[in-house]
Amino acid sequence: MERAWTIAAPGETRLHFFSDGCAVFNPIRWETHVIDLLVGTLMEALLEGPKSIPELVAIALDASDLPIQEGALFVDATLVQLSGLDLVA
Numbered sequence: 474m475e476r477a478w479t480i481a482a483p484g485e486t487r488l489h490f491f492s493d494g495c496a497v498f499n500p501i502r503w504e505t506h507v508i509d510l511l512v513g514t515l516m517e518a519l520l521e522g523p524k525s526i527p528e529l530v531a532i533a534l535d536a537s538d539l540p541i542q543e544g545a546l547f548v549d550a551t552l553v554q555l556s557g558l559d560l561v562a
Contacts, residue, residue, distance in 0.1 A: 477523035478552060481562045486520065488513055501559045511537050512551050519561060526552075 480486050485500035495513025498505050508516070514536045515529055524532070529552075530544040539547055555561040 475525040475527070477525055478519060478529065478561055479523040480516065480519045481559055483520060486516075486560065488517055488520070497560065499558060499560055504558075506558065506560075511539075511547075512555070515548070515551060516555070516560070 482500045485498075487498040489496045490510070490513055493510065495508050495510055495516070496505055497508055497513065497516060511533060515532060518524055518529065518532050526545070526548055529548045533539060533548055534541065534544045552561060
């Protein structure tokens with residue numbers, strides 16, 4: 474069974490998009506981070522509910538001009554970074 478990723482604190486995590494990025498408030502660490510628009514798009518999708526890696530790759534490819542072969546690498550690297558910040562689980 475494919476692992477489903479989710480926002481670590483979905484009811485309290487906040488996103489704010491601006492022209493070239495996204496600010497995310499992490500209620501677990503009480504920190505605010507500025508992230509890439511595409512990472513913000515993935516987090517926004519995770520706020521809607523749990524997603525598998527293939528679902529996140531499809532979202533990343535739809536929202537960007539990433540080549541197909543780089544989509545999974547981008548999502549994997551993003552999840553590692555967000556997990557390290559306690560934003561996703």
